[in-house]
Amino acid sequence: MIQVYNTEARKKAPLEPVVPGHVNMYVCGPTVYDSCHIGHARPAVVFDTIRRHLEYSGLSVTFISNITDIDDKIINRANELGITCKALAGRYQDEYESDMARLGVRSPTIRPKATEHIGEMIDLIKGLEEKGIAYVTPRGVWFDVSKFADYGKLSGRKTDDENTEHRVEQDQEKKNPQDFALWKFSKPGEPEWDSPWGKGRPGWHIECSAMSGKYCDFQLDIHGGGADLSFPHHENEIAQSEAYTGKQFVKYWMHNGFITVGKDDDDEEIKMGKSKGNAFWLHDAFEVASPAALRMWILGTHYRGPLLYKPEFLKxxxxSLDRIYNCLEAITRYLGEGGIKEAVGGETGAFSEECENADKAFREAMDDDFNTPQALAVVYELVGKANSAVTSGASKADCAKALLTIHAHLGVLGLPVERPKDGGAGADQFIKLLIEIRTEARKNKDFALSDKIRDDLAAMGVVLNDRSGETTWTAK
RNA sequence: GGCGACGUAGCCAAGUGGUAAGGCAAUGGUUUGCAAAACCAUCAUGCAUCGGUUCAAAUCCGAUCGUCGCCUCCA
Structure with a gap:
């Protein structure tokens, strides 16, 4: 049974979807007004991995992740650059999707955009207005928090909390400082849509409610996002959705912990955020290490914990990944030309059982609130045993089974099953030529030449390995 | 001020009552022309500190110290 930590209940509970065998997941996506920083990578990788494990466990999953393509930040940025909001959002959505693809994040089942669901949002706001929960002021349409008794149940905040009054923007027109915008009237020059209340644009929170409503009938099994979103964003989503439908909106709230960044000057850790001017862009991180290594680093910590970022951690x-790929390549060489197909039917031994135990342990780790560090430990233990099996000449059927098991686990974790090669494809033939020359030199005991070839290639990031009678290479 | 999280080896990090996983780094050995990879061995009598509960605590309770996050756009 899969156990899920629910932010609202503050404890783990067995995952029991509304419809047995099927899970509806909604994960808050990015506001596309700039390039992705490494903070965007964590929720994407975490919830993608959760999705993969649910599917590995035999559940079908509808995975929805939105794109917020209209918002104050987008308007401001578009004005700065002198382009339309649509052009800006389109550009950064493309960038986001390509960055996520590099990280092995699968495309969601549905990727709804806010601007394509204005009608649904208006319908929702109308419904709230009819129930007397929304009210209109000269600036927009607001949600009346005092009309929703459960307000604050996710974050543990109360509407009469006097401390919030110091913090929340004071607006004389609002009935309560915590009331939030459902619809904002447009100022001249801003993007706008028609609505029963006047031209304007939707508030930030309403899109997730409207789109969950459209695609999942306001009933989500899992709703995920970064820990910062639990208040006010998710709190407000609950208010809108449950006030509208009168039924529970989300069964399990899941929030990933934050990434913090070590400051370069001294050892001070400070929060990573664009407002602090120390963003670490994803494309910068990809310069330091492969996307797979970045994913590995994220999965090396439990998703709810804090994650400290230092570029050397990616290294x-x-x-770590190399250890896995070295093993997989060793098994592949061991299986020879027949490969997995030929090996699979063969005679199995004791190691076969180890593989089954490893798979069981892997599932147990992931079932326990998606404990990826524990799951990785299981993978490494199997890697060690598989290495021994290959060197001790275990049955090929067993080794093939280990290979397939590790492949399956890498698949759940969203890591590539083959070592990522970032060297140019054209380089391959030249490296092979150099290896041939070096092999000749070694036969002639010309070690000065053979070592020069190996050292010089290493300096270029190509590492040669002499195995029994064969030389292979990997890109570093 | 309110709410919450965390403090486990040189580094990263699981473990939430039964005697400290795993990875990186390091050291010795086997192997190798030498390397690399792999394998074997070593690497926390101790889990921030101090008390308490218990047959038994990293795990539960209390206090202290320290770090961080949210409360405002943020993944």
Whole structure:
């Protein structure tokens, strides 16, 4: 049974979807007004991995992740650059999707855009207005928090909390400081849509409610996002959705922890955020290490915990991954030309059982609130055993089974099953030529030449490995 | 001020009552022309500190110290 930590209940509970065998997941996507920083990678990788494990466990999953393509930040940025909001959002959505693809994040089942669901949002706001929960002021349409008794149940905040009054923007027109915008009237020059209340644009929170409503009938099994979203964003989503339908909106709220960044000057850790001017862009991180290593680094910590970012951590992720790929390549060489197909039917031994135990342990780790560090430990233990099996000449059927098991686990974790090669494809033939020359030199005991070839290639990032009678290479 | 999280080896990080996983780094050995990879061995009598509960605590309770997050756009 899969156990899920629910932010609202603040404890783990068995995952029991509304419809047995099927899970509806909604994960808050990005506001596309700039390039992705590494903070965007965590929820995407975490919830993608959760989705993969649910499917590995035999559940079907509808995975929805939205794109917020209209918002104050988008308007401001578009004005700065002198382009339309649509052009800006389109550009950064493309960038987001390509960055996520590099990280092995699968496309969601549905990727709804806010601007394509204005009608649904208006219908929702109308419904709230009819129930007397929304009211209109000269600036927009607001949600009346005092009309929703459960307000604050997710974050543990109360509407009469006097401390919030110091913080929340004071607006004389609002009935309560915590009332939030459902619809904002447009100022001249801003993008706008017609509505029963006047031209304007939707508030930030309404899109997730409207789109969950459209695609999942206001009933989500899992709703995920970054920990910062639980208040006010998710709190407000609950208010809108449950006030509208009168039924429970989300069964399990899941929030990933934050990434913090070590400051370069001294050892001070400070929060990563664009407002602080120390964003670490994803494309910068990809310069330091492969996307797979970045994913490895994220999965090396439990998703709810804090994650400290230092570029060198990506390097160790790379080294860890190498251990896995070295093993997989060793098994593949061991299986020979017949490969997995030929090996699979063969005679199995004790190691076969180890593989089954490993799969069981892997599932147990992931079933326990998606404990990816524990799951990775299981993978490494199997890697060690598989290495021994290959060197001790275990049955090929067993080794093939280990290979398939590790492949399956890498698949759940969303890591590539083959070592990512970032060297140019054209380089391959030249490296092979150099290896041939070096092999000749070694036969002639010309070690000065053979070592020069190996060292010089290493300096270029190509590492040669002499195995029994064969030389292979990997890109570093 | 309100709410919450965390403090486990040189580094990263699981473990929430039964005697400290895993990875990176490091050291010795086997192997190798030398390397690399792999394998074997070593690497926390101790889990921020101090008390308490218990047959038993990293795990539960209390206090202290320290770090961080949310409360405002943020993944």
């Amino acid at each position: 160790t992720g790379e080294n």
